Amino acid sequence: LCVAAQDFDFFYFVQQWPASYCDTRRSCCYPTTGKPDEDFSIHGLWPNYKNGKWPQNCDKESSLDESEFSDLISTMEKNWPSLACPSSDGLRFWSHEWLKHGTCSALNQHAYFQTALDFKTKSNLLQNLKNAGIKPRNGEHYSVESIKKAIEEGVGHTPFIECNVDSQGNHQLYQVYLCVDSSASKFIDCPIFPHGRKCGSKIEFPPFSSNDNHAEF
Numbered sequence: 748l749c750v751a752a753q754d755f756d757f758f759y760f761v762q763q764w765p766a767s768y769c770d771t772r773r774s775c776c777y778p779t780t781g782k783p784d785e786d787f788s789i790h791g792l793w794p795n796y797k798n799g800k801w802p803q804n805c806d807k808e809s810s811l812d813e814s815e816f817s818d819l820i821s822t823m824e825k826n827w828p829s830l831a832c833p834s835s836d837g838l839r840f841w842s843h844e845w846l847k848h849g850t851c852s853a854l855n856q857h858a859y860f861q862t863a864l865d866f867k868t869k870s871n872l873l874q875n876l877k878n879a880g881i882k883p884r885n886g887e888h889y890s891v892e893s894i895k896k897a898i899e900e901g902v903g904h905t906p907f908i909e910c911n912v913d914s915q916g917n918h919q920l921y922q923v924y925l926c927v928d929s930s931a932s933k934f935i936d937c938p939i940f941p942h943g944r945k946c947g948s949k950i951e952f953p954p955f956s957s958n959d960n961h962a963e964f
């Protein structure tokens with residue numbers, strides 16, 4: 748019997764900025780467990796090859812089994828909320844991430860989710876940005892370079908910054924990619940950055956607190 752080896756080179760650990768997911772033309776829906784905190788949240792932990800390609804859906808027989816990670820669910824609701832519509836409790840998103848990416852990770856479900864939660868804590872993105880004076884604020888523009896530098900100073904490795912566009916056409920911080928070694932033990936320098944998804948040189952970092960009247964439809 749051949750157990751699949753770690754057939755990939757590193758992970759992208761991807762975190763999203765919820766306000767930037769929500770203020771696009773497409774809008775969003777808050778989770779059934781309530782509006783998320785104003786903090787980065789986990790998108791996923793994605794096995795990747797050094798040439799930029801990646802494996803996905805590595806076990807077509809797998810299915811999400813809540814009983815394997817029941818001790819993590821409340822922490823995941825807080826740190827890995829799903830903002831897609833319609834509103835959900837997260838299970839659908841976690842299942843998608845597990846089946847598409849987690850099944851290629853050589854980790855079991857509990858380890859996969861636990862590892863992602865641990866790397867979110869370790870990356871401490873919002874605090875690292877605040878330490879450099881970079882705070883979520885309407886109308887303020889930050890250079891992508893200053894954002895990268897602030898994260899690099901805290902994490903020790905340069906992130907990839909992905910932007911999207913809000914309903915008014917402003918480019919804004921959407922996702923932060925950090926790289927993790929294939930045994931999921933530490934952050935590393937990224938062997939390759941994702942293609943496309945570039946930002947302008949100055950971007951917004953929108954707040955997620957007031958006048959959000961677009962969710963829960």
Ligand code: 5GP
Pocket residue numbers: 759793794795799800801802847941942
């Ligand atoms: P999007 O088109 O929104 O950038 O990506 C759609 C999906 O493709 C992501 O949610 C993710 O599952 C997968 N994906 C996109 N880019 C990458 C990548 O560079 N590496 C890996 N492993 N998956 C990716």
Ligand code: 5GP
Pocket residue numbers: 763768790791828829830831840843844847
């Ligand atoms: P990917 O395939 O890019 O890893 O994951 C994106 C998929 O997860 C999409 O099908 C998207 O609709 C779903 N999804 C559910 N909740 C969220 C969320 O909060 N953020 C993102 N980016 N995708 C979500």
Ligand code: 5GP
Pocket residue numbers: 768769771773774775776830831832
């Ligand atoms: P997916 O294949 O993930 O459903 O959707 C593709 C892209 O659309 C992803 O990049 C994801 O971030 C985005 N997306 C999916 N669902 C939603 C949604 O409800 N609201 C917003 N703003 N973006 C979404």
